[in-house]
Amino acid sequence: MFTDFKLMDDRPVSIQVKDYMKRLITKGGLQSNQRLPSTRELSSLLNVSRNTVVMAYSDLEEEGLIYVLKGKGNYVAQAAGSVADAGQRWQVDWKQQMNDHARIAEEQDLMKRGIRSSQGMISFTSIAPDEKLFDIDNFRRAFLDRMSLEGEVLLNYGYAKGYKPLIDYLMHDMENKGVDMAGKDILITNGFTEGLDILLSVLTKNSGRILCENPTHHTAIKNFKLHGFSITGIDMEAGGISLQKLEQALSRERYDLAYLVPSYQNPTGIVMSPEKRRAVIELMSRHQVPILEDGFNEELRYSGAHVAPLIASGGGNSIVYVGSYSKILFPGLRVGWVLADKELIDYLVSVKRARSIHTSTLDQSVLYQYLHNGYFEKYLKRAKSEYKRKYELAVQCCQADIPFRDLSGDGGLHLFLAFENGFDTRQLLNICRERGVIFTPGTIFYTDGGGGNTMRLGFSRVADADIVKGIGIIGQAVKEQM
Amino acid sequence: MFTDFKLMDDRPVSIQVKDYMKRLITKGGLQSNQRLPSTRELSSLLNVSRNTVVMAYSDLEEEGLIYVLKGKGNYVAQAAGSVADAGQRWQVDWKQQMNDHARIAEEQDLMKRGIRSSQGMISFTSIAPDEKLFDIDNFRRAFLDRMSLEGEVLLNYGYAKGYKPLIDYLMHDMENKGVDMAGKDILITNGFTEGLDILLSVLTKNSGRILCENPTHHTAIKNFKLHGFSITGIDMEAGGISLQKLEQALSRERYDLAYLVPSYQNPTGIVMSPEKRRAVIELMSRHQVPILEDGFNEELRYSGAHVAPLIASGGGNSIVYVGSYSKILFPGLRVGWVLADKELIDYLVSVKRARSIHTSTLDQSVLYQYLHNGYFEKYLKRAKSEYKRKYELAVQCCQADIPFRDLSGDGGLHLFLAFENGFDTRQLLNICRERGVIFTPGTIFYTDGGGGNTMRLGFSRVADADIVKGIGIIGQAVKEQM
Structure with missing residues (x-):
């Protein structure tokens, strides 16, 4: 001993x-x-x-x-609490105790079923920001600034609705983007995903149907399923969702909600044109379908005219906007927000409190200080110029090396490629993986099992040389497979 | 302009x-x-x-x-995105769109319906830790240590299951408390509440009934209702839950889960005796009812023998333990954890990912460093001695000033008082509030609408002089009301 x-x-x-x-x-x-x-x-x-x-x-x-x-x-001392062996042999079969919610969550869990990267591989599967761009020093400064101002406050309980200075900052920022804030309010959430989840859990199912772009963000599809909604996907085309197909769908059925990603849509990378934005809001208003707008990476504009979010473009109180700093700034900080009608936010606040009391005050307050100090603007400038270079390089390589049918992606952190019908990108992935390159086959983004001929290429975390090399290897494999 | x-x-x-x-x-x-x-x-x-x-x-x-x-x-520039007035006049009646989940969450939201404190009042409503005890300097040190080790990692995406060093720390810590970790695993959550919420959302409703102590933690009651469980409360007595009534309930009906708070039970403050712990596990094992153990403030022992958590006391894989550092250390950091059977945790991880991707890596990593550096032990020593003094003072004042029928609370951060049947503590609150003192009437903790003659006194954030003065005022009001 x-x-x-x-x-x-x-x-x-x-x-x-x-x-x-x-x-x-x-x-x-x-x-x-x-x-x-x-x-x-x-x-x-x-x-x-x-x-x-x-x-x-x-x-x-x-x-x-x-x-x-x-x-x-x-x-x-006498082992007072030790009652070892009491009921020792009883084993619960937990798998048998799992309900449909748990089963769907497990089945749809990409991290368990997804493509695994191994050391030395060139991976185009991520659309997370490149950690090399993080300015740790300013983040540290923001932390120290805030702690010295109100350390004790930050470490004790906060409010379910969120950290007041951050809410005020976001209100002001969204107002600057042209949003009419009258009658609206903000709830801070643990990133975009919690905002989506909470919203889906409060909505009455009238028709039980949700409209969205097809393809779309896999996490959204997963959460619609988890909440028991049936999903109608509307095809994407240049400039965004197909208005014709949207109108057809709206005239055939009623919908409880339309989920739209107007900027750098995931996975297509398409930015919805101003004309489509106007038409979509008019259509939804006519058919009385509220919109859930995903503010995904709207800060990541490289060029072109300023495009305001849908919620800045009318729609009365019918648009619910979910934003996040986790997707472009620091994903490790889980901070997103829901901007919507005051009355709706009031319910969401109660659900948020029942779920997780409130979002980390530390995350919220350091993020606030980081934004307030102007560090975000600096970071964004550097990040945009870096991602823009990678974007242009990736587009150029794809055009040179890959015989695709369509390429989309107006900027952002990823491109989307389509091949002729019948081409199988999962088969392509198998070949490429053997040659040390992985990407995301498109099917997981489709609401109807389609997209077998598509793929997403995330370039944000790939070094320039690897972008060139990786896309070259993919192009070669495509040619062999064709 | x-x-x-x-x-x-x-x-x-x-x-x-x-x-x-x-x-x-x-x-x-x-x-x-x-x-x-x-x-x-x-x-x-x-x-x-x-x-x-x-x-x-x-x-x-x-x-x-x-x-x-x-x-x-x-x-x-041309206001490219501006489509103002498109659908401007359409107003959604969001209240009409709210489902039962939203309505229950709103109705049961104590922060909206609860007792409000105003400036200068002596408030016994909180059981949060006293922020004056927080050691900001060590927290800052832990942050700087961790940031310098792996700042970039902390700010990028983490894992749904949690931050590995923290998980390892907790596994080791629970093992030191006597838990057999074989076949078990840990999921990190946004505090206790998210752990509870996620667990409740994965369980198949066989009977749809949950057992718990009566009275019990209000957030737990709220979440059972939100998840559509019916609740059977078992009376508390000295040393914990009434075994006789528990056995009666178990012989009458089947239950999907038993929620128990063995340490400093909220609101009674009772620590379950070793004998009851053994008997409870044996009963549950016999009737095959899994236990959800709330590790609430189990670190806050002031004196007496070491008492191991239920999960250290047998029960095979049938006990799910939910712990939290938010309730004793820093509530602003939203970090809790679920310790349970590996297979169950695997499902919970997928649901966690669908809900909020993962818990703030910043919170987790700074907490880990704080624990690792031994700061928690130091903090706990200081906090325990401080709370012990307040506890003894509060008990002494109650005994001297308040003609109660029963007083319970073996330590922790609160006391629980009961008066004769028919005495109304809400009426008492009305009088006391006018005299500048507030507390929590007990009814909200009861599963059956009872407890009108009870009250909880949280003393953790009340200064010594105010404990004396406040309890004096309550005592005077009780005497007048009797």
């Missing part, structure tokens, strides 16, 4: 000794009422200072794990 | 100028193709440097909001 004690470098030694002894006691290596080595003995056995052992023993005593007999030494 | 520009102190001036001009453009104060003041003019109008205006104009141009005519000046 006492021979397997291993010291870690950077954790207080007396705590390590306490943990070690605690383990021996709770695991039964030391028995109730057994006498412990003296502090001198243990200090020599574990090769730590005697004072360290004294502190560890004192902590163990305070935790009720050992007791002291004056003049005799330290003893292991 | 340009007269209402107000400069804030600590935000870059060029960004403030850009925001100001953007607002004028999107709000229609400046028309499409209107010529903007020259940089020299605007610099004089806004009283900022000319260079600042040059930067602001350059940013506006990059955002596509203005264009430059060489040698002529800057002009407002």
Whole structure:
């Protein structure tokens, strides 16, 4: 005994000794009422200072794990809580206890079913920001600024609705984008996904149907299914959703909601044209279908005219906007927000409180300070110029190397390629993977099982040389497969 | 125009100028193709440097909001995205679109219906930790340590399951508490509440019934209702849940789950005795009812023997433990965890991913570093001695001043008082509020509408002098009401 004690470098030694002894006691290596080595003995056995052992023993005593007999030494306390073996043999078959919600979540979990990257592979599967662009120094500064202003406040409970300075900042920012804020309010969420999830859980199912672009964001499709909605996907075309097909769908059926991604749509990368924006709002208004607008990467404009979000373009109180800083700035900070009619937000706040009390105040407040200090603008300038270069390189390589039928992507962090019908990008992936390149076959983005001939190429985290090399390898494989 | 520009102190001036001009453009104060003041003019109008205006104009141009005519000046761009008035008049009646989930969440939202405190009041309603005890300096140190080790990693996407070093730390810690970790795993959540919510959303409703202590944690009652479970509350008595009534309930009906709070139960403050712990596990095992153990404040032991959590006490794989650092350390950090059977955790991970991708990596990693550095142990020592003093003072004051029937609370951050049947603590609250003291009437904690004669006194955030004064005022009011 006492021979397997291993010291870690950077954790207080007396705590390590306490943990070690605690383990021996709770695991039964030391028995109730057994006498412990003296502090001198243990200090020599574990090769730590005697004072360290004294502190560890004192902590163990305070935790009720050992007791002291004056003049005799330290003893292991009666294992008061130990009722080991009570019901030990009963095993729950948890899989049998899982409902449809759990099953669908598991089945649709891309991280479990998706393409795995391994060391040295060129991976076009990610559309996350490139961590090399993160300005850690300014982030650290923002943290220190905020902590020195109100550290205690940040660490205690906040409000379900969100951190007030951040809400005010976002309100102001959305107003600057042209949104009429009268009668509207903001709820801060754990990223876009929580906003979507909460909204879907409060809506009455009148028709039980949701409209969306086809293809669209896989997480949205997953969450529509999880909430029991049936999904009608409307084909994408140049400039955005097909108005003709949208109108057909609207005239055939009623819908509870339309989910739209007007900027750098995932996966097509298409930015909806101003004309389509106007037409979509008019159509939805006529057919009384509220819109859920996904503000996905709308800050990532490289060029061209300013395009306002749908919610800045009329629609009364019928548009619910979900924004996020997780997708372009720091995904590790889980901060998104829902901007919508005040009355709706009021319900969403109660659901948010029931789900997770509130979003991390630390995340919210450091993000606020980062935005307030103007660091975001600086970051965005650098990020845009970097991504723009990669975007142009990727487009150029695709055009040179890959015999595609269509290429879309007006900027953003990814391109979308379509081949002739019958071409199978999953088969293509199998070949490419063997040659060290992976991408995302398009089917997962389709609401109707289609898209077998499509693929998404995320270039944000791929080095320039690898963009050239990787697209070259894909192009070669396409030609062989054709 | 340009007269209402107000400069804030600590935000870059060029960004403030850009925001100001953007607002004028999107709000229609400046028309499409209107010529903007020259940089020299605007610099004089806004009283900022000319260079600042040059930067602001350059940013506006990059955002596509203005264009430059060489040698002529800057002009407002065509408002490309503006489709104002499209569908402007359509108003959704969102309240009508809310389903039962939203309605229940709103109705059960204590923050909306609860007792409001105002300036200068002595409030016994909170059981949050006292922010004066927070050691901001060590928190800052933990942040800086972690950021310097892997800042970029922390700011990019993490894993739904959680931050690996924190998971490993918690696994080790729970093992030290005597838990057999074989076949078990951990999911990190946004605090206790998200863990509870996710678990409730995956469980098949066989009987649709949940057992719990009566009274119990209001958030748990709310979430059982939100998930459509019917609730059977079992009376509390000294040493914990009434075994006799528990056995009666178990022999009458089947249950899908039993929710138990064995330490400093909210609201009674009772710690379940070792004998009851053993008996409860044996009963549940016999009747095959899995246990959801709420690890609420189990670290807050002031004295007495070490009591292991239920999950350390057998029960096979049938116990799901939900823990949290938000309730004792820093509530602003939203970090809790679910410790349970591996197979169950695997489903919970997929649901977590569908809900909110993952818990803030910043929160998780700073918390990990704080724990690893041994700061938590130091904090806990100080917090325990402080809360112990307040606890003893509050008990002493209650015994001296309030003619209660029962007082419970073995430590923790609150006491629970019961008066004779028929005594109405809501009426008492009305009187006390007028005299500047508030507390939580007990009814909200009851599963059956009972508890009108009970109240919870949270003392963690009340100064010593106010504990004395506040309890004195309550006692006086009780005597008058009797």
